[in-house]
Amino acid sequence: MLSPAHDTAFDFVDKRHGDWSQWNAHIWALAETAWREYRSAEWYVARLRAEGFTVEAGSGGMPTAFSATWSNGKGPRIMAYAEYDAVPGNCQAALPYRAPRKGLSRFAGGHTDPHSALGMGALVGALAAKAAMETHGIEGTIRFMGEPAEKVRGSKPIHAAKGYYDGLDAIISFHPFYMLPYCNTCRWDTHCGPYYAAIYEFLCDAPETWLKHAAKGPIPAAHTSARAPGANDAVVAMYTLSKMMRDHMLPHTGTWTLNETILASGQATADNLAAQMAQIMFAARTPDRAMLDSIYAVLDRNAESAALAAHCRWRRHWVSKSRPGLANHALAEITYRNFERAGPPRFGAEAIEVAQAIQKELELEPMARPFIPEIEELISPQEAERKVRATIPSWQTHYTSDDYTDMTWHAPSVRFYVGRATLKAPQGFAYPDWVMNALGGIPATIDPTVATAARTIAGTMLDLMTDGPALARAKAEFADRLAAAGDDVKPWCDYAPPLDFPWPDYVETPRGREWWIPATAEDRALGRE
Structure with missing residues (x-):
């Protein structure tokens, strides 16, 4: 009652x-x-x-x-x-x-x-x-x-x-x-279960040092010069390495998952310029924390390898550590x-x-x-x-x-x-x-x-x-x-709110409020107007 x-x-x-x-x-x-x-x-x-x-x-x-x-x-x-x-x-x-x-x-x-x-x-x-x-x-x-x-x-x-x-x-x-x-x-x-998410950021901020002796003129990024691979290549390498390694990180039990999204890429034109910055986020869900630590140890090594291959440096930014x-x-x-x-x-x-x-x-x-x-x-x-x-x-x-x-x-x-x-x-x-x-x-x-x-x-x-x-x-x-539960009961969060990243957003434009990806004729046609 x-x-x-x-x-x-x-x-x-x-x-x-x-x-x-x-x-x-x-x-x-x-x-x-x-x-x-x-x-x-x-x-x-x-x-x-x-x-x-x-x-x-x-x-x-x-x-x-x-x-x-x-x-x-x-x-x-x-x-x-x-x-x-x-x-x-x-x-x-x-x-x-x-x-x-x-x-x-x-x-x-x-x-x-x-x-x-x-x-x-x-x-x-x-x-x-x-x-x-x-x-x-x-x-x-x-x-x-x-x-x-x-x-x-x-x-x-x-x-x-x-x-x-x-x-x-x-x-x-x-x-x-x-x-x-x-x-x-x-x-x-x-x-x-627990969860980790982190953004791996690649920065190519010294492209002129890629092949010092390959320059053929006073312009560091001339069309005839060798170009540093740059941040886009680092993200591609990180993505590929992690896809390849996924099958070897953990056994196929426990319903764990590892997902990724590319937050930012480019910062370069289609010219002979190295992409300066790119970011990829990996999120892992597992039954326990030990699995998470194993996954991110591999991801860190992948980031280091990708950065070395692409003439970049890398940084990891935590988005979440959740119990x-x-x-x-x-x-x-x-x-x-x-x-x-x-x-x-x-x-x-x-x-x-x-x-x-x-x-x-x-x-x-x-x-x-x-x-x-x-x-x-x-x-x-x-x-x-x-x-x-x-x-x-x-x-x-x-x-x-x-x-x-x-x-x-x-x-x-x-x-x-x-x-x-x-x-x-x-x-x-x-x-x-x-x-x-x-x-x-x-x-x-x-x-x-x-x-x-x-x-x-x-x-x-x-x-x-x-x-x-x-x-x-x-x-x-x-x-x-x-x-x-033992000793591991305190919050795992040891980072600031991850606010200053290129999270997808709505923007104000002369056309009004819209998604950062503009609507197209295909979108308008779906509305049957």
Whole structure:
């Protein structure tokens, strides 16, 4: 049964649906990418202040982060948080066909998971809990953090190192469903693993010394002179070496990954000039830290070799060092109980019409029930754990990646997932990426996810504020797990926020606001205007 406080919170979610649906659509449409979420963070700061929170903008020295607090007297300090970073190359309109958002390149940012719904579900949940606390005189404090750059596990290691998670009694982490069996459930034992990301920078700042005796005139870079390979060649060599070495770095078990992206290249024309600077970022996800250290030892050697071959010097800049997750069964049980109270999301007739329109667009026979059934079903944390453990090695302690894990070392923490609209696929068919991106921005298909998340978060917050013994069990378990973890419990972050790199961004031009890659006739044609 719901308590009067839970009733108040759940009613808040329902009554404010029109407001938060518009808020969510706004953040989704901004689709700002890692470390450049200026307008999204500005919106959250203004909204939280309007709702009565005290807000520190730019927390941890990060312009797109924030830390907000609202208190109703003495009592537990419970935290939730927003993410709002999108992913370059996923620009999609809230339409049932492939089209970038109006006026933008299809290579612009877009919400994939979507973090827009992640942040909104948490915000609405916190506001609903606040409304119930005010109505029923429940004492306690709600902390709400703004966490940019999750796609590179950016802000949470920095917030952790700077003490923003210290002194909390519990932390609630929500994510829209993205892989089975983590749909409408909580993590149990197997939490996300550790992560490193680093930018390798190559600088060719003395090209004239490449072949001193090959110059044939007073101009160092004459067309007839030998040219230093330069920074582009160094990045190509680094990329190739690392691809080649990947198969030899770690065994093919443990679900580790190593991914790369070229952040910058060139700084030279097509003339006889050596490229002066180029940057490539490598990100690794593994079950444990020893694997990460092994990977980056190889990457360092590759960078040194590539730099020597291309007549460059090299530097490594850390983007993230993020710890693995720490489980808390007691808090997972409290959260799942509220999940049961809230019920799984329900996708009605309007959502079905959207799904069928997408299937028709892709020349599929529209299905009467187009969504996979799991998005409207609960699965217990224990059963989800059993299914995960059946697919990974017995020695593996952590699985997949997300930076909520840094929070788990500072207070009892829960990680839960809510179903999002996901289409059934005919045998042998794979939906293109734009489909999930569109479903994450169309209110009929994403609002049910936000609503369920908000109810679950609000109910969990209220239980933690009012049920002292339950919170005490979560804190006792946290203390035991922290003690068992040994010495490596402090934040790994030993670097400044990596803000001053060429992260993809929107720019203001005479044509208006656009992605740094301009829209083309091909992009405009996709819009069917």
